[in-house]
Amino acid sequence: MGHAPRDRPLLVVNTGEGKGKSTAAFGMVLRAWARGYRVGVYQFMKSGKWKVGEEKAALALSGIGPGIVWEKMGDGWTWTSRDLEQSADLAREGWEEVRRRIAGETYDLLVLDEFTYPLTFGWVPLGEVVEVLAGRPGFQHVVVTGRAAPQELIDIADLVTEMRKVKHPYDRGIKAQRGIEW
Amino acid sequence: MGHAPRDRPLLVVNTGEGKGKSTAAFGMVLRAWARGYRVGVYQFMKSGKWKVGEEKAALALSGIGPGIVWEKMGDGWTWTSRDLEQSADLAREGWEEVRRRIAGETYDLLVLDEFTYPLTFGWVPLGEVVEVLAGRPGFQHVVVTGRAAPQELIDIADLVTEMRKVKHPYDRGIKAQRGIEW
Numbered sequence: 001m002g003h004a005p006r007d008r009p010l011l012v013v014n015t016g017e018g019k020g021k022s023t024a025a026f027g028m029v030l031r032a033w034a035r036g037y038r039v040g041v042y043q044f045m046k047s048g049k050w051k052v053g054e055e056k057a058a059l060a061l062s063g064i065g066p067g068i069v070w071e072k073m074g075d076g077w078t079w080t081s082r083d084l085e086q087s088a089d090l091a092r093e094g095w096e097e098v099r100r101r102i103a104g105e106t107y108d109l110l111v112l113d114e115f116t117y118p119l120t121f122g123w124v125p126l127g128e129v130v131e132v133l134a135g136r137p138g139f140q141h142v143v144v145t146g147r148a149a150p151q152e153l154i155d156i157a158d159l160v161t162e163m164r165k166v167k168h169p170y171d172r173g174i175k176a177q178r179g180i181e182w
Numbered sequence: 183m184g185h186a187p188r189d190r191p192l193l194v195v196n197t198g199e200g201k202g203k204s205t206a207a208f209g210m211v212l213r214a215w216a217r218g219y220r221v222g223v224y225q226f227m228k229s230g231k232w233k234v235g236e237e238k239a240a241l242a243l244s245g246i247g248p249g250i251v252w253e254k255m256g257d258g259w260t261w262t263s264r265d266l267e268q269s270a271d272l273a274r275e276g277w278e279e280v281r282r283r284i285a286g287e288t289y290d291l292l293v294l295d296e297f298t299y300p301l302t303f304g305w306v307p308l309g310e311v312v313e314v315l316a317g318r319p320g321f322q323h324v325v326v327t328g329r330a331a332p333q334e335l336i337d338i339a340d341l342v343t344e345m346r347k348v349k350h351p352y353d354r355g356i357k358a359q360r361g362i363e364w
Contacts, residue, residue, distance in 0.1 A: 014202065018343040023209025024202030031235030053213030061242055160349035161200040166342035 018163030091118035116146030200345030273300035298328030
């Protein structure tokens with residue numbers, strides 16, 4: 001893939017109550033894909049109905065250039081045959097895999113989508129996550145998305161953006177709609 | 183493309199000093215593309231070096247399903263043979279085309295990327311833009327991105343998100359890098 005001498009691996013956090021946290025992360029996936037990076041996306045959400053566009057695009061693009069690996073907790077993860085019913089167990093299983101991938105330097109860009117939730121719920125140990133992310137070997141960019149990012153994560157991050165809601169159609173009784181919000 | 187009865191066309195504004203404004207808009211492009219919408223992206227920036235990943239992805243996806251039309255001011259726009267040297271003239275020419283497209287209902291989703299700048303600089307008349315966007319016919323979603331969105335635009339928007347910088351690698355002397363920020 002090739003890095004300029006000035007490049008350094010970034011830990012990016014997209015947080016806040018507003019729209020665009022995961023979507024902005026996906027934009028980084030596309031940039032990385034366009035540059036030939038190996039990209040892994042891990043969605044830490046039980047529900048898999050969101051972000052149809054991103055997933056469909058990733059699937060289409062996987063056949064063009066380097067692949068984008070896209071794993072979803074909502075499907076019970078693809079790598080495990082264990083029958084995990086509980087979200088806490090699934091989240092923990094997801095983190096274990098991510099930890100292995102980081103140790104093995106599998107990806108140049110790793111997206112941990114909605115990962116702040118299992119952290120906030122205590123399903124995944126924050127101290128361990130901070131240690132693994134801060135001490136990751138080689139050249140691995142990591143993006144974490146989700147509301148209410150823990151301060152310990154913000155402390156070790158390089159780039160933190162808060163998406164703030166200024167005005168939302170919900171406020172005027174307009175519901176979320178296909179093709180725009182998912 | 184098909185709309186649910188509850189759907190209504192949205193005017194979306196992504197503004198603020200933080201990262202992710204255009205990237206989040208591009209996520210909406212992908213969702214719309216995945217749903218079979220006709221999508222037009224107009225980049226109101228003289229410089230065309232940004233967002234290589236998004237453009238490359240859009241190009242790749244244009245051969246799969248409905249096309250994504252991607253026009254850049256930095257290239258002098260594709261539809262005009264006029265030799266426009268000045269950014270103000272180019273921006274005005276871009277807006278004239280967008281106005282024609284809105285009148286003709288060419289797109290289901292129209293992205294006016296970095297459009298707040300020509301508005302702020304006075305290159306494109308704000309009153310006219312507000313009138314055209316607020317009165318657009320049919321079912322056309324419009325997304326406007328850029329810093330410092332004018333209040334008149336926010337007033338007529340349905341969904342406004344402010345991307346706020348919490349922490350940026352620039353603050354620590356780390357420069358922007360390929361594959362992540364462009």
